[in-house]
Amino acid sequence: MDAAYSRRDYEGALETSYRILHHIPNDDDALYTIGYSHYMLSNYEEGLEACQTLLSHYPRFAPAFQLAGKIHLQLSQWDKALHFLEQALELTPSDATIHHNIAEAHYYSIRSLANAVGPFKSKNKKIFFNIMALAEKAIAKAIELQPGDAGCHLLYSIILSSQIKDDEAETQLREALLLEPINPSVHCGYARLYYMQGKIKECRDHVQQALMLDAENEEALDIRSKLNQAQQRGSTYMNLAAKTDIKGVLDALKEKDYYASSRIPVRMERNARDAFRLLPEEEVFAIIDMAIIRKGRAGLLFTDKGIYSKTIGSLHIIPWEKLGSVKPTLK
Numbered sequence: 001m002d003a004a005y006s007r008r009d010y011e012g013a014l015e016t017s018y019r020i021l022h023h024i025p026n027d028d029d030a031l032y033t034i035g036y037s038h039y040m041l042s043n044y045e046e047g048l049e050a051c052q053t054l055l056s057h058y059p060r061f062a063p064a065f066q067l068a069g070k071i072h073l074q075l076s077q078w079d080k081a082l083h084f085l086e087q088a089l090e091l092t093p094s095d096a097t098i099h100h101n102i103a104e105a106h107y108y109s110i111r112s113l114a115n116a117v118g119p120f121k122s123k124n125k126k127i128f129f130n131i132m133a134l135a136e137k138a139i140a141k142a143i144e145l146q147p148g149d150a151g152c153h154l155l156y157s158i159i160l161s162s163q164i165k166d167d168e169a170e171t172q173l174r175e176a177l178l179l180e181p182i183n184p185s186v187h188c189g190y191a192r193l194y195y196m197q198g199k200i201k202e203c204r205d206h207v208q209q210a211l212m213l214d215a216e217n218e219e220a221l222d223i224r225s226k227l228n229q230a231q232q233r234g235s236t237y238m239n240l241a242a243k244t245d246i247k248g249v250l251d252a253l254k255e256k257d258y259y260a261s262s263r264i265p266v267r268m269e270r271n272a273r274d275a276f277r278l279l280p281e282e283e284v285f286a287i288i289d290m291a292i293i294r295k296g297r298a299g300l301l302f303t304d305k306g307i308y309s310k311t312i313g314s315l316h317i318i319p320w321e322k323l324g325s326v327k328p329t330l331k
Helices: 010-023 028-040 044-057 062-074 078-091 096-117 122-145 150-161 166-179 184-197 200-213 218-243 246-252 266-275 320-325
Strands: 258-260 284-289 299-303 306-311 314-319
Touching (some): 028 044, 044 062, 150 166, 150 184, 314 320
Antiparallel strands (some): 258 284, 299 306
């Protein structure tokens, strides 16, 4: 192995490897070092070219398939990434890193679909869960083969939380934290999960931990920015609500199919957050449930932003600041 490559001097490794190829054309180690060095330098096209040259001479060289797959991951070319990674897996089925990469490819492919069209639209729902099942299977295998890898547990938690399997996701985060307690990415994983659950204090605690370990961690800074924005919006809504003690009034009510504050079942609140399209930082005060199945997905929802109304095919919101201008219609 080239000394420059070993000390992560990828420019130097490229220079040395090209000199080797001048004397020993098609040397497998030199070709792989060129491909990997270009990958680490974000020269993805050059990296793919090196992989193609390597595979043309050594068609069963598993690391070249894996490297090509990782490059396609960086290019967000999920199908091509899976094509190369699955070929690498056929040659080395016990390689935990390949299973991890395959899980990444499945997860990011479905996240791209979710961002484009929404995973819970009826025609995409089955696709979403099928691909997530493949991602879960791959990352579980990676952990089985290499149980001490915190990165595997962290990715598993992300895959689980995207399916609202929060308890299982937190279990994986605990495993990651035990393995690497000073890894800022693990604390960001906790912060991301708690942010989605609306646990603002716990989220902020882990953001602070991440930033103590890495003051320039981009994910932690992004979550902190979202928290600050949510706090500003929340203060506006809560100040308005406090004028009429809306939350106190709602807590005092007791009616059939009515749930307030701590009396709201966890699953019902999750269903409501999904159906009413709430932001993670939005606080739910109360629910009047009118759903026939999957409780919480229809009815009236009271939050720090206002009152939501949802029936089949319609969703409406009246913000608290506009409530005074709404006039009832007498029949």
